[in-house]
Amino acid sequence: VATTVATTIFADRTSVYAGEQVNISVFYHDPAGRWSPLPGAEVLVGERTFITDADGRLTLTLDEPGTYDIVATKDGFATSEKFTLRVLPTPSGKPTPERNLRNPRMLEMGDVFQQQDSPAQPLSQPPARPPTTPAFGIIASFMALLIVVLRRM
Helix, strand or coil: CCCCECEEEEECCCEEECCCEEEEEEEEECCCCCEEECCCCEEEECCEEEECCCCCEEEEECCCCEEEEEEEECCCECCCCCEEEEEECCCCCCCCCCCCCCCCCCEECCCCECCCCCCCCECCCCCCCCCCCHHHHHHHHHHHHHHHHHHCC
């Protein structure tokens, strides 16, 4: 009986302004029961295909506003659940917001829900606007750390 190995996508945000970078990581469920990086995974973004690096990571910059469906695939592994990334038009007269690299946010796509000030939404339904409060970054970072710790137990 053939088995497939579960995969999942992590991203540092669920919506961005056009021209902003979004960092995506792909992980698989290894034989020890941990989530490990999946190098060489194909990440399908709309109709374009990208490949993760040796650490299972990929950085994207999408210049066209719109909604992009993202999935990851690799031979011998299950296709990840679809994640939808919303790319918003850059507000006129304002520069694209800079990302706080000292406080990255890591959110799991799929069955984990996003923690924010408003009621939680499945990550397949991105918030109406990108999060901008410092509290969001702190909460999201804590939740990501908690997920990693719990999965290693």
